[in-house]
Amino acid sequence: MKKIIKVLLILLGCYFLLTLIVPTVIDKIKNTTTLLPPYKISSEAKKLYDSLNFKADMHCDALLWNRNLLTKNTYGHVDIPRLLEAHVALQAFTIVTKSPKGQNFDKNDGNSDQITSLVIAQGNPVKTWFNLTERALQQCKNLYKFAKKSNGKFRVITSKNQLEKYILDKKNNTEITAGFIGVEGAHALSKKLENVDVLYNAGVRMMAPTHFFDNALGGSAHGVSGEGLTDFGKKVIAKMQEKNMLVDVAHASPKMIDDILAMTKKPIIDSHTGVKGTCDNVRNLSDKHIKGIAKTGGLICIAMFKKATCDTTVKSTAKAIKYVIDLVGADFVALGSDFDGAVEASIDVTGLPLIVEELLKLGVSKNDIQKIMGGNVKRLLLKSLPTN
Numbered sequence: 001m002k003k004i005i006k007v008l009l010i011l012l013g014c015y016f017l018l019t020l021i022v023p024t025v026i027d028k029i030k031n032t033t034t035l036l037p038p039y040k041i042s043s044e045a046k047k048l049y050d051s052l053n054f055k056a057d058m059h060c061d062a063l064l065w066n067r068n069l070l071t072k073n074t075y076g077h078v079d080i081p082r083l084l085e086a087h088v089a090l091q092a093f094t095i096v097t098k099s100p101k102g103q104n105f106d107k108n109d110g111n112s113d114q115i116t117s118l119v120i121a122q123g124n125p126v127k128t129w130f131n132l133t134e135r136a137l138q139q140c141k142n143l144y145k146f147a148k149k150s151n152g153k154f155r156v157i158t159s160k161n162q163l164e165k166y167i168l169d170k171k172n173n174t175e176i177t178a179g180f181i182g183v184e185g186a187h188a189l190s191k192k193l194e195n196v197d198v199l200y201n202a203g204v205r206m207m208a209p210t211h212f213f214d215n216a217l218g219g220s221a222h223g224v225s226g227e228g229l230t231d232f233g234k235k236v237i238a239k240m241q242e243k244n245m246l247v248d249v250a251h252a253s254p255k256m257i258d259d260i261l262a263m264t265k266k267p268i269i270d271s272h273t274g275v276k277g278t279c280d281n282v283r284n285l286s287d288k289h290i291k292g293i294a295k296t297g298g299l300i301c302i303a304m305f306k307k308a309t310c311d312t313t314v315k316s317t318a319k320a321i322k323y324v325i326d327l328v329g330a331d332f333v334a335l336g337s338d339f340d341g342a343v344e345a346s347i348d349v350t351g352l353p354l355i356v357e358e359l360l361k362l363g364v365s366k367n368d369i370q371k372i373m374g375g376n377v378k379r380l381l382l383k384s385l386p387t388n
């Protein structure tokens with residue numbers, strides 16, 4: 001008996017050590033940056049960047065890595081000190097709950113999952129090990145924990161009233177920043193419509209139907225079926241829009257985007273994407289879908305990694321932004337970096353002024369740059385979020 005207890009204690013000790021070391025190593029390997037800070041920025045771009053009072057980014061997976069977001073880290077792309085340094089007003093924190101092994105870009109089934117081993121290695125509660133809804137709830141909880149411990153420097157925005165108050169507060173205190181919660185892949189609902197309410201109550205205000213594989217809502221751009229919305233998918237979209245949650249078409253199959261555009265009653269967003277016009281692949285938006293999203297009054301948020309823009313430069317992101325401006329106008333473009341999304345990003349969040357620099361080089365007007373860097377997100381959220 002004593003021997004068994006000894007073995008169990010040793011195993012527990014090993015597990016504890018594993019939770020301390022392995023997640024950080026994986027985080028460092030997965031989330032790299034092409035251009036490292038500190039960034040050299042032209043005085044014109046810096047001046048313009050500093051004058052923008054609402055800077056926002058609509059996609060970042062920092063919660064997946066169990067990183068302490070209250071301290072400035074030397075790896076990854078986002079944490080609260082770096083958001084404050086970059087004077088970002090709002091960062092969307094998007095929750096990943098399942099990702100197929102190998103994460104093939106063109107085709108995956110949903111039979112494997114690499115997040116399970118990550119969640120276990122992170123020492124997360126046992127209830128999150130095999131339950132996708134619990135995984136999502138845990139990440140929501142963690143963001144609120146950071147807000148609570150931030151001494152008022154960071155808050156989570158879930159309503160129009162909160163956003164209005166935050167905008168007022170920010171006028172008197174520039175040393176505050178905020179988060180907004182999204183979910184990447186509605187398999188986080190565990191196939192239950194009532195879990196839309198559960199995620200909503202946990203603070204989620206944006207959700208993408210699919211991620212890297214087909215699920216109960218329909219086809220992923222990287223899945224095998226290519227199908228559109230299922231009946232369950234239609235019910236989820238309708239319920240989300242009833243509750244004023246944003247529908248995010250990132251990673252959806254083209255057929256699914258068609259179906260969502262056909263049924264939507266509210267503005268639609270693509271939280272992190274590239275465009276086929278500058279980088280043609282399965283995850284990027286066609287001109288038809290860019291026009292469709294703009295017609296809903298929604299946003300196309302341009303990402304900052306190679307698969308989205310076919311390059312790892314800030315210039316390639318600016319080029320994709322310019323493409324959307326030329327196609328539908330500057331009111332429908334925003335930033336959706338995919339920071340900390342297991343990608344090599346061109347910059348970390350403190351490099352956002354470089355986007356302004358590249359947009360100026362492309363001849364984008366100061367007024368349009370203000371919209372792209374956050375003005376459009378502010379407008380959309382004030383219009384779309386639930387009042388309270």
Ligand SMILES: [Zn+2]
Pocket residue numbers: 184250251272338341
């Ligand atoms: Zn993604």
